[in-house]
Amino acid sequence: MGSPEAKKCKHFKKLMSKRSRHGREKLINRYNVQMKHLQRTRPDQPTVTFFGATQSVSGSMHLLEVGPYRFLLDCGLHRGPRDEARALNSRFSFDPASIDAIFLSHAHMDHCGNIPNLVRQGFSGTIYCTHATRDLIEVMLQDSARIQERESSFRGYSRLGSSQLYNMDHVQEAIDYCHSVDFDETVVVNPSVNIRFIDSGHILGSAIIYISMRHQDRNYSVTFSGDLGRQGVPYLSQPSPLPAADLVICESTYGGKTHETLAGMAEKMSQLVTKTVARGGKVLIPAFSLGRTQLVLHYLRVWMASGILPRLPIYVDSPLAREIDLIHKKYHDYLEPEVTEIPCEWLMSDDDAWYRSTHRDPCILVASGGMCEGGRITQHLKYHIDDPRSTIILVSYQSPNSLGAQLLTPVPKVFFHGHTWNKWIEVAEVNGFSGHADKNDIDVLLRDALATTGQVRLVHGEIPQLMALTAQLQQMGFANVKAPHRNESVVLGAEVFQSR
Numbered sequence: 001m002g003s004p005e006a007k008k009c010k011h012f013k014k015l016m017s018k019r020s021r022h023g024r025e026k027l028i029n030r031y032n033v034q035m036k037h038l039q040r041t042r043p044d045q046p047t048v049t050f051f052g053a054t055q056s057v058s059g060s061m062h063l064l065e066v067g068p069y070r071f072l073l074d075c076g077l078h079r080g081p082r083d084e085a086r087a088l089n090s091r092f093s094f095d096p097a098s099i100d101a102i103f104l105s106h107a108h109m110d111h112c113g114n115i116p117n118l119v120r121q122g123f124s125g126t127i128y129c130t131h132a133t134r135d136l137i138e139v140m141l142q143d144s145a146r147i148q149e150r151e152s153s154f155r156g157y158s159r160l161g162s163s164q165l166y167n168m169d170h171v172q173e174a175i176d177y178c179h180s181v182d183f184d185e186t187v188v189v190n191p192s193v194n195i196r197f198i199d200s201g202h203i204l205g206s207a208i209i210y211i212s213m214r215h216q217d218r219n220y221s222v223t224f225s226g227d228l229g230r231q232g233v234p235y236l237s238q239p240s241p242l243p244a245a246d247l248v249i250c251e252s253t254y255g256g257k258t259h260e261t262l263a264g265m266a267e268k269m270s271q272l273v274t275k276t277v278a279r280g281g282k283v284l285i286p287a288f289s290l291g292r293t294q295l296v297l298h299y300l301r302v303w304m305a306s307g308i309l310p311r312l313p314i315y316v317d318s319p320l321a322r323e324i325d326l327i328h329k330k331y332h333d334y335l336e337p338e339v340t341e342i343p344c345e346w347l348m349s350d351d352d353a354w355y356r357s358t359h360r361d362p363c364i365l366v367a368s369g370g371m372c373e374g375g376r377i378t379q380h381l382k383y384h385i386d387d388p389r390s391t392i393i394l395v396s397y398q399s400p401n402s403l404g405a406q407l408l409t410p411v412p413k414v415f416f417h418g419h420t421w422n423k424w425i426e427v428a429e430v431n432g433f434s435g436h437a438d439k440n441d442i443d444v445l446l447r448d449a450l451a452t453t454g455q456v457r458l459v460h461g462e463i464p465q466l467m468a469l470t471a472q473l474q475q476m477g478f479a480n481v482k483a484p485h486r487n488e489s490v491v492l493g494a495e496v497f498q499s500r
């Protein structure tokens, strides 16, 4: 085996032969940047630095450095107050051109949404993900670019606007860099690094990523959980147990909570829908277009078919969810069979949506905008917010400043779309539709890894959830569990904790 530089050159030549002229120019730039990086520093042991989803739930992004190689685990968008999110999303704490590859866990925007911006700023490596994730990020990132372009032109910017992170060209370039693989296939990234995607049961295509490395005659391993799905809510595959590793990076969104059971969700939905129908009202369900909408539709249809819910027309107002639905049909082997005898109708125009929303017959309207902050749900809310016959059922996490959180607060009025509205609609919450593992699920998924895991780092959780899960894992017997701050690094095979 030659030196790391020699290995790099060989790998580099292979990559060059596959690229267009533009791609080759970017690769040469990346090689030059990496050579500078090599001269500056070369960690003795593999290192992971946490750049996002640290003590928060958005912007998943961690940098793995192994000798001369640099890999990103996810490259997601931060959410939060506008200026803060813009500052965090627009710049990277490393040179994007120096990154060899992205190992992408799944297609939610807080995990993939900043990839085209990385491309725009010089990334030209390979994006490894599952086949379904590749298809899903194409529609998700295109939708994001469309929204950014619309907002930018609304503000009067002719070229790439100041608030715009990327455009359709950057999205297309990112998709061209994707190398999609099967679950459980061992993928040789380069002579020192292999990866494997393991079904995490969170959304279609979502994966736990297991990375094995050989560096200076020693083996190292990292398990990155991505987002973990729930057990006991069959629709997708059940999440797989996490493989033991020198470092396990684990999500903790609901690390201190227990979700409602499927039976509890069915009973609650039955009561809410039945009394709304009796009043002659409509049931509104705001849901994120990827993941939550498909899960909600599946169970509405299952429960209607089995008589738990009254049979009502189901209308879905989300053009993006329609595109995502077609991708789900392509990968139907990964999903529970569709309940075909209960149809749902896609509302494809504003006129259709207006007609169904204002027509007097009871129905269930599922619309985009899980926290009611945007999306199609706000139009329906305008028609029904002051209608005491109707019910809005929140099935997603509601961030503290969102309209969804305002709806849940027991006050008589809410403010949105420039008006104060009487809040006479019934507001209810059913939290069991979450796509995330709860504390009991995480216990089960991590238990097998206990004996041979080195360190555990908890990410993708608010502080109370991180604290609760840290205590739980320590009680289980994990010796080294911490929740890193942004920019903190952990060295594999060492207890050293350092800050950049």
Ligand SMILES: [Zn+2]
Binding pocket: 106, 108, 111, 202, 227
């Ligand atoms: Zn997710």
